[in-house]
Amino acid sequence: MxxxxxxxxxxxxxxxxxxxxxxxxxxxxxxxxxxxxxxxxxxxxxxxxxxxxxxxxxxxxxxxxxxxxxxxxxxxxxxxxxxxxxxxxxxxxxxxxxxxxxxxxxxxxxxxxxxxxxxxxxxxxxxxLVGATTVPTLEFAKAFGRVHDIAIGALLDEQDAFGPAAAADLERQTKTMPAALARRNGAYLWRVGDDAKAKFRAVDGTLMEASALSPYDVVGLATATGAPNVQFSLAIGVSSTRRRGEPMSTEIVIELAGEDQAGRPLRTRHAIVHPEGQMxxxxxxxxxxxxxxxxxxxxxxxxxxxxxxxxxLEPAAYFARLEKIGGMVMTLDVF
Incomplete structure (x- = not known):
């Protein structure tokens, strides 16, 4: 059958x-x-x-x-x-x-x-991007005894493909919804006005102007890790690959701060990159x-x-499939 x-x-x-x-x-x-x-x-x-x-x-x-x-x-x-x-x-x-x-x-x-x-x-x-942020973040968090801060910076290249549904969703979530959820000092709050403006460094180190966004990653990662500070920022502009003369890509920069298993301060930066964009x-x-x-x-x-x-999503299987379709996991310098 x-x-x-x-x-x-x-x-x-x-x-x-x-x-x-x-x-x-x-x-x-x-x-x-x-x-x-x-x-x-x-x-x-x-x-x-x-x-x-x-x-x-x-x-x-x-x-x-x-x-x-x-x-x-x-x-x-x-x-x-x-x-x-x-x-x-x-x-x-x-x-x-x-x-x-x-x-x-x-x-x-x-x-x-x-x-x-x-x-x-x-x-x-x-x-x-349905797991492309959360699965890697939770894997990187395993190096920590305690996570204090999670900062996600997503960069969409302005040349990336947006179907009608995706464009409508992004318009609604960035323009129609006036606030973005974040967690600070253990409390959830809505970022509005100037507080919703953000910056993060792209894979190549370029400082990107961004806006706060609140996909489910914010509440999921805060709950899964216990991190008291979690924020998500979105920038739309020129991706790191295109700045160096290559085709556009999409990138997710994941910054974690806290203590390692021995209680010593630890900071990490990683990126998830795909050369064909977000889709x-x-x-x-x-x-x-x-x-x-x-x-x-x-x-x-x-x-x-x-x-x-x-x-x-089982992490080992996800990373294997990610690599198979051309995605990359990168370790970045900590600023």
Missing amino acids: SPAPILLIGGSGIVGRWTARFLRAAHPDQPLLIGGRDLAKAKKVATEIGGAEGVVLDLAIDGLGLGERPVSAVAVFFTDERIAGLRFAQSRGVPHISISPGIIEIGPEVAAYIHDPDAAPVVLGTEW PLTGLGVAMVLERLVGLDGNPATPPGLYFPYQL
Whole structure:
């Protein structure tokens, strides 16, 4: 009996296509449904991926227009204001991940989970590039006996690809939402006005003007490490590779400060870089989360629960796949 397909809602977009490619490369026999409003576009992507089918979806009706067709998991690549994909997944008892809602938009998904916690796993996936920040940060933190400060600086090159959904999400989270969450001295607060302005040094040492942002990384990393100071900053400009005359890239600079296992002061700086920009990293994270949710990685499927991506991604496997797709982990000088 062939496995039920994974449904990618918005799968014909940039991140959806990357996710489908990674799933197809790792699991040639896993069927996929590329879902969207434009059937011709969905079918075109499905043909390119192979072993996939394009389907038209209607988020305003029960069953999304799929009738009784079985699926094994649901991923949503845009802001689903109706949480239709989640309600559909819960009704089928299958896992769900979305990667777009901001931290102040967490309520509908959490409420749906609380209402029916035993239905299926629900993944709150709006970490920066879906695990590309949290998984490495938690690995670097293992060198510390105690982490005091976590400062994340994400640099998007202005030439990087932004699909319509990603552009809308970024616009909403940087312009519409007037404040960004951070943790200072153990207390959560909202950064507004001048307090939301930030700077960090890119991989090549260039000082970047940035703005505070609050993906789920802030609360996830603060909770996982106990660090009393956690902040996330986003800069959009020229990446380090392009400044030295190479093609653009995306980079994430991770700065940690605290004490080592012997109680001595310790500071580290690392970077995650991908030469093709933000979308491959995001697609990889979603693909690996889906693999873990349905057991495609060879382990039992994930039980019902409410999860962040980093709780599902095994670090050694993530780093191996990151390297395979051209991503790099760099150790940087401490300023």
